Amino acid sequence: NAGVTQTPKFRVLKTGQSMTLLCAQDMNHEYMYWYRQDPGMGLRLIHYSVGEGTTAKGEVPDGYNVSRLKKQNFLLGLESAAPSQTSVYFCASSYDTRAQYGYTFGSGTRLTVV
Amino acid sequence: AQSVTQLGSHVSVSEGALVLLRCNYSSSVPPYLFWYVQYPNQGLQLLLKYTTGATLVKGINGFEAEFKKSETSFHLTKPSAHMSDAAEYFCAGTDSWGKLQFGAGTQVVVTP
Numbered sequence: 001n002a003g004v005t006q007t008p009k010f011r012v013l014k015t016g017q018s019m020t021l022l023c024a025q026d027m028n029h030e031y032m033y034w035y036r037q038d039p040g041m042g043l044r045l046i047h048y049s050v051g052e053g054t055t056a057k058g059e060v061p062d063g064y065n066v067s068r069l070k071k072q073n074f075l076l077g078l079e080s081a082a083p084s085q086t087s088v089y090f091c092a093s094s095y096d097t098r099a100q101y102g103y104t105f106g107s108g109t110r111l112t113v114v
Numbered sequence: 115a116q117s118v119t120q121l122g123s124h125v126s127v128s129e130g131a132l133v134l135l136r137c138n139y140s141s142s143v144p145p146y147l148f149w150y151v152q153y154p155n156q157g158l159q160l161l162l163k164y165t166t167g168a169t170l171v172k173g174i175n176g177f178e179a180e181f182k183k184s185e186t187s188f189h190l191t192k193p194s195a196h197m198s199d200a201a202e203y204f205c206a207g208t209d210s211w212g213k214l215q216f217g218a219g220t221q222v223v224v225t226p
């Protein structure tokens with residue numbers, strides 16, 4: 001089925017370790033986003049991309065890096081994980097810049113940093 | 115900047131009763147507005163959206179929402195709650211650059 005796929009679904013990291021979360025979409029969407037979800041805070045935008053090779057910072061970018069080398073993939077990296085990065089991470093994509101059709105979300109990655 | 119406020123982090127309703135979830139937005143320019151639902155351990159699923167046109171929007175699973183510009187509100191309702199409606203609901207609106215800003219979410223519990 002068409003949609004947004006995130007890998008892995010679960011991960012436990014030790015403080016200071018690094019990892020990369022992969023997001024892949026097969027809808028030919030130009031725009032892709034990484035959010036983190038924490039209790040009582042809704043979803044907060046980490047980074048986003050308006051097209052292949054372009055990325056921009058969102059509301060909470062510190063401690064994260066991203067890359068969009070291929071249109072269908074958007075990678076989120078943690079160079080040195082911290083307990084404050086324990087969260088559920090969601091990737092999303094959209095057809096247009098005004099999001100009039102909303103976003104399509106992946107099923108999430110639950111990350112625990114110990 | 116756009117902000118979205120959901121009133122009430124938890125709502126408990128009886129099966130068969132009215133579900134009412136409140137959402138207000140802050141933008142002076144009416145944004146696009148959305149309601150998403152999140153079931154446990156799943157991603158967000160679009161319930162309904164308002165872009166332009168009719169202010170009463172119908173979505174999936176019997177939900178609807180009314181856009182009221184004068185009240186800067188976009189409340190979500192369902193006439194009769196079902197056990198399967200237990201989930202977290204998020205209101206979201208577009209900011210000036212078209213990115214979605216989310217409310218903090220409302221957890222809905224349905225009691226028999």
